[in-house]
Amino acid sequence: MSPPRKRATIREVAKAAGLSPAAVSYALRGMQVSEKTAERVRRVAAELGYEADPIARALAIGKTGVIGLLCGSLEDLWQQSLGVGIGRALNDQDRYALILDAAGDPDRERSLAQRLRDQRVDGLIVQPVDPAAGFWAELCAHLPVVAIGDALAGARTAGEVVFDNRRGATMALEHLRDSGHRRLAVLTPTRPSTPDRPADVHVAAEAERLGLDVTLVTAPHSLAGATGVACDLLARPRPPTAVFCFADSIAYGVYAAAAERGLRIPEDISVMGYDAHPMSGLLRPALTTVDWDIAGIVRAAVRLVLDAVDGGADGDSGGERRRRIVQAPRLVRRASVGAPPR
Numbered sequence: 001m002s003p004p005r006k007r008a009t010i011r012e013v014a015k016a017a018g019l020s021p022a023a024v025s026y027a028l029r030g031m032q033v034s035e036k037t038a039e040r041v042r043r044v045a046a047e048l049g050y051e052a053d054p055i056a057r058a059l060a061i062g063k064t065g066v067i068g069l070l071c072g073s074l075e076d077l078w079q080q081s082l083g084v085g086i087g088r089a090l091n092d093q094d095r096y097a098l099i100l101d102a103a104g105d106p107d108r109e110r111s112l113a114q115r116l117r118d119q120r121v122d123g124l125i126v127q128p129v130d131p132a133a134g135f136w137a138e139l140c141a142h143l144p145v146v147a148i149g150d151a152l153a154g155a156r157t158a159g160e161v162v163f164d165n166r167r168g169a170t171m172a173l174e175h176l177r178d179s180g181h182r183r184l185a186v187l188t189p190t191r192p193s194t195p196d197r198p199a200d201v202h203v204a205a206e207a208e209r210l211g212l213d214v215t216l217v218t219a220p221h222s223l224a225g226a227t228g229v230a231c232d233l234l235a236r237p238r239p240p241t242a243v244f245c246f247a248d249s250i251a252y253g254v255y256a257a258a259a260e261r262g263l264r265i266p267e268d269i270s271v272m273g274y275d276a277h278p279m280s281g282l283l284r285p286a287l288t289t290v291d292w293d294i295a296g297i298v299r300a301a302v303r304l305v306l307d308a309v310d311g312g313a314d315g316d317s318g319g320e321r322r323r324r325i326v327q328a329p330r331l332v333r334r335a336s337v338g339a340p341p342r
Contacts, residue, residue, distance in 0.1 A: 008048040017044045066096050067305055068116035068124040074101040075221040076249045078275040085298035106130040117143050123305040144308035146301050159304030159323040161297050165199040168290050168329035170206050172272055176242050177210050180339045184212055185233055185240040187219040187250045219250050226253025234261050241340035248273035248280045248289055266338030276332055285335035292327050300325045
């Protein structure tokens with residue numbers, strides 16, 4: 001077996017290209033040289049098998065090439081899809097995602113966000129558990145942060161891809177009301193320590209406006225946890241006629257609980273989700289849900305964080321408006337919602 005080939009150095013690339021090592025370094029970083037020179041350097045580097053040392057490159061340009069992604073809970077299948085999409089989109093831009101899971105815990109979220117800052121990630125994308133937490137303002141002062149889902153209260157973020165939760169909650173509740181339901185349960189991952197999440201606030205306000213009897217119940221994203229909560233709910237002496245879940249993953253637990261209790265969907269209980277995970281269309285009956293366009297969210301979040309990391313956002317005269325992107329909901333009507341039982 002032949003010995004491994006020695007990695008070419010930047011000095012060898014410079015000698016072959018007839019340039020100084022500094023000029024080669026600039027060319028490989030796309031700085032201060034013509035496109036013709038940059039192309040010649042890239043060609044020579046490829047012929048010699050030159051690969052930049054990532055640590056040396058990070059020290060030279062002050063960037064690691066790593067973007068943190070802090071998910072609220074990776075037990076939520078929608079957030080898993082978000083992580084996959086953002087990881088691939090960053091890789092297409094020669095960046096890398098460091099994906100961490102807050103597990104639905106505000107304290108864990110704060111600790112992980114601070115660790116990502118200390119590890120010198122170039123930027124952070126977060127789907128927050130507690131968007132009103134006070135530490136976000138301090139974090140955003142030291143790191144470009146893009147929030148997905150909810151805005152971070154009091155923090156100057158590099159960008160926001162927020163959901164029009166007022167419209168989404170109204171759309172869901174009106175659909176259930178128009179189907180004849182008046183007694184509803186809303187299953188939410190919100191904990192007592194994060195009571196002011198916008199979606200929950202909108203549900204309470206819209207229920208009062210529409211004359212609906214709505215009970216908010218905390219449920220985890222995990223299938224076992226959501227199933228247990230739903231079983232208790234459906235065992236009540238006067239159970240709801242419909243359950244609206246703030247995540248499709250939670251709705252899957254309602255399906256499992258209904259099956260355990262011998263209840264039919266939608267004849268005995270109607271069920272609705274909120275994020276249009278692809279698996280929801282495979283259920284029987286298929287789950288009625290709300291689509292937030294996850295592909296559009298991924299594109300917007302990655303663009304915003306890279307604009308901020310690369311310095312584009314601060315120089316944008318109309319940047320404040322364009323750095324806030326509001327995702328509109330789309331109701332996906334399927335067979336899991338019907339008339340209430342008589």
